[in-house]
Amino acid sequence: MPDTERTLQLVLARAGVDRAAHHRQDEPWLAAAWSHPTTKVLPIAGGEVFVVDTEAGAELVLLPSFEAPQVGDRYFLGTDEEGVSYFALAGETLPGRLDGDARPAGLREVGASLSDRDAGLLVHAVALEHWHRLHSFCSRCGHSTDKAGAGHLRRCTSCAAEHYPRTDPAVIMVVTDEEDRCLLGRQALWPEGRWSTLAGFVEPGESIEQAVAREVFEEAGVKVAEVSYVASQPWPFPASLMLGFVAKADPDGTAITVDGEELSEARWISREELRAGMESGEILPPSGISIARHLVELWYGEPLPPAARW
Structure with a gap:
């Protein structure tokens, strides 16, 4: 067998953003982070996002929050070493056609050609979006659930049971x-x-x-x-x-x-x-x-x- 360090370069196990889970319940901090001019937002719908193709590979199209759609579920994805915050914004459809060469794509298609940062962001966003789509109701009592914890929790509107991503x-x-x-x-x-x-x-x-x-x-x-x-x-x-x-x-x-x-x-x-x-x-x-x-x-x-x- 060769050096097992090769296996540490797994395409979907890369990341360049700290998930900063300690901020997920801090609503004032999340609101301030969303409105900060350096914040970047990843629109996602049905597992697809916008990417642009470069000589180095595919890149995610990340929008400043003031250009992002106002409708959709926000999921906090974390912060990078420079203090930039990242959110996913899940909607029924991707926003209208963007300028330039942006095109819709899914994780299977572009995961291998993304940077470490973009691969980690997209894996996180895809997993959260899919989980929220399938967990609108409480498995304990059957009532509806609401998103909480910056997208990492759903809480029952009736029995208050908390449900976490599976x-x-x-x-x-x-x-x-x-x-x-x-x-x-x-x-x-x-x-x-x-x-x-x-x-x-x-x-x-x-x-x-x-x-x-x-x-x-x-x-x-x-x-x-x-x-x-x-x-x-x-x-x-x-x-x-x-x-x-x-x-x-x-x-x-x-x-x-x-x-x-x-x-x-x-x-x-x-x-x-x-x-x-x-x-x-x-x-x-x-x-x-x-x-x-x-x-x-x-x-x-x-x-x-x-x-x-x-």
Whole structure:
């Protein structure tokens, strides 16, 4: 295995803004921050924002608060080292067409080409917007809820129950056998040739190590003997935290039997086979925005070569 510092560069795990959670309940401070001339606002609707394309990559279109729409839900995203405050403004639609080359885009499309600051802001905003859309009513009594805590809390208008944004832990793992081959699988609904690492949600009352072993066995029939944690990455599609692992298969339990539900196919693949498959176009590796790509590269030993198809 190569240096695990490579996994610290996960695309959606970057950030350049302090979330400054201690300000979320301070309404006077939030009001002053919103009206400050240096404050930047990120309009968002349905997971999309405006970006502009530059030679260095995509950049978020951030508006001063006095140019931002007056209608919408405000979510405080944090402050940077220079004291600039950042807010997301969620609406039913993005504001009218902006001047210049701004275009709407989503996190999957531009996440890999954003700066650390912009990637962190967009991941945060996308996760909050989606959570608010689905939690208008109290799960305790069924009455409506109101936004509070600068977008990081909803409070029931009847029983006063407080509800916080949900995060679902999911494990994702690169599994190797005695020959140091990698276990990859594919789902029937994926594009032709797409292969990736195995993954699944952690169940109630289950450790993450147990989840790794269970998911690998359920999906591919392979028994896991050793599990080691690597890194995590937020995955707000809609509300997951991907916990990355490397795992070794039990030498006596490497026979593959796919479940036919989560996976339609699975295979052990060597580095040489992966490289040849990518060069021929037979294999499409995981996309660069996913931690799966980094786990495969961790096993592979270096960045994957360009694929014939992408």
